[in-house]
Amino acid sequence: MSDVSATSRTTFLSRLTRKVDRPIVIAFACIIALLLVGGMYSRSFMSPEYILLQLKVGAFLGIIATGLMMVILLGHIDLSLPWTITVGAMMACAVAGHSELGGILAIPVGIGCGVLIGIVNGILVALLRIPSMIATLATNAVAQGIMIVYTGGSSPQDSAPHAMRWLAAGWLVPGVPNAVALWVLIGGATMFLLSRTTFGRTLYAIGNTERAAYLSGINTRLVTVAAFAVCSGFAAFGGVLLAGYASKAAQSMGDAYLLPAIAAVVLGGTSILGGRGSYLGTVAGAILITLLQSILSVAQMPEAGRQIIYGVVIASMLLLYGRSKREA
Numbered sequence: 257m258s259d260v261s262a263t264s265r266t267t268f269l270s271r272l273t274r275k276v277d278r279p280i281v282i283a284f285a286c287i288i289a290l291l292l293v294g295g296m297y298s299r300s301f302m303s304p305e306y307i308l309l310q311l312k313v314g315a316f317l318g319i320i321a322t323g324l325m326m327v328i329l330l331g332h333i334d335l336s337l338p339w340t341i342t343v344g345a346m347m348a349c350a351v352a353g354h355s356e357l358g359g360i361l362a363i364p365v366g367i368g369c370g371v372l373i374g375i376v377n378g379i380l381v382a383l384l385r386i387p388s389m390i391a392t393l394a395t396n397a398v399a400q401g402i403m404i405v406y407t408g409g410s411s412p413q414d415s416a417p418h419a420m421r422w423l424a425a426g427w428l429v430p431g432v433p434n435a436v437a438l439w440v441l442i443g444g445a446t447m448f449l450l451s452r453t454t455f456g457r458t459l460y461a462i463g464n465t466e467r468a469a470y471l472s473g474i475n476t477r478l479v480t481v482a483a484f485a486v487c488s489g490f491a492a493f494g495g496v497l498l499a500g501y502a503s504k505a506a507q508s509m510g511d512a513y514l515l516p517a518i519a520a521v522v523l524g525g526t527s528i529l530g531g532r533g534s535y536l537g538t539v540a541g542a543i544l545i546t547l548l549q550s551i552l553s554v555a556q557m558p559e560a561g562r563q564i565i566y567g568v569v570i571a572s573m574l575l576l577y578g579r580s581k582r583e584a
């Protein structure tokens with residue numbers, strides 16, 4: 257009887273261990289630790305106003321990381337995020353400046369430009385079989401060149417319309433910034449998409465073994481193109497929100513979001529090799545990176561030091577996931 261009970265306990269613990277996603281637990285533990293460390297430096301770090309502000313700032317990163325997670329689940333990467341963000345912001349502001357109708361079409365046009373970039377990325381990767389790192393890096397360079405030609409190399413003069421400013425910095429629900437509310441809605445939809453729909457399951461299947469997914473009847477090329485389109489669409493939408501928050505677009509405004517977005521996804525437990533990850537982890541990763549940025553800013557850490565920290569974090573998680581996958 258003792259052997260049976262011991263076996264039962266072992267089985268229960270093993271099942272419980274599988275259900276608990278360790279990276280998510282670690283990420284939330286790090287969030288609490290950062291708040292405690294910040295609270296020791298200043299009491300304002302623990303105030304509801306500060307936490308709400310960090311959630312508002314983190315919402316931009318979280319929305320951008322949402323689409324990137326889908327691409328990473330496939331085992332790919334999207335390095336065109338910086339100028340996809342910028343293109344979405346610039347084109348939305350440019351359309352808004354031409355007419356009153358442009359103010360209504362600004363947000364859809366900005367997102368649409370991002371989706372177009374994503375479709376190009378998906379075609380290069382899925383149909384032409386170009387490695388995603390090379391394909392998206394080339395797309396990023398092309399987008400940068402087009403925007404420089406469009407603006408003449410100077411800072412864009414178009415300002416964000418009222419709708420973009422309200423969406424990014426306004427309040428619809430008392431006490432909840434619109435950016436945070438949007439992130440909650442997008443997060444809920446993404447969790448449903450990944451766990452309850454065929455598209456979500458195929459992302460995991462392709463990330464685990466693309467050939468097996470193809471042989472099982474999945475249109476892997478179409479799913480890959482769709483994932484890149486969604487990724488770039490969310491990136492462009494993040495650019496639209498950032499332009500609304502700052503009241504105008506700026507050149508290279510997306511450069512600061514590439515490494516943090518990758519770090520948010522990886523820190524949340526999504527394997528950079530594909531096939532494994534939870535959106536709740538991405539949420540935790542985005543909040544963690546935002547708090548880390550805030551503390552580094554208060555500590556007056558130079559930008560070079562921040563980039564080094566992000567790089568070390570990503571490299572460490574890559575090493576961890578690479579070992580865990582080989583052991584599995």
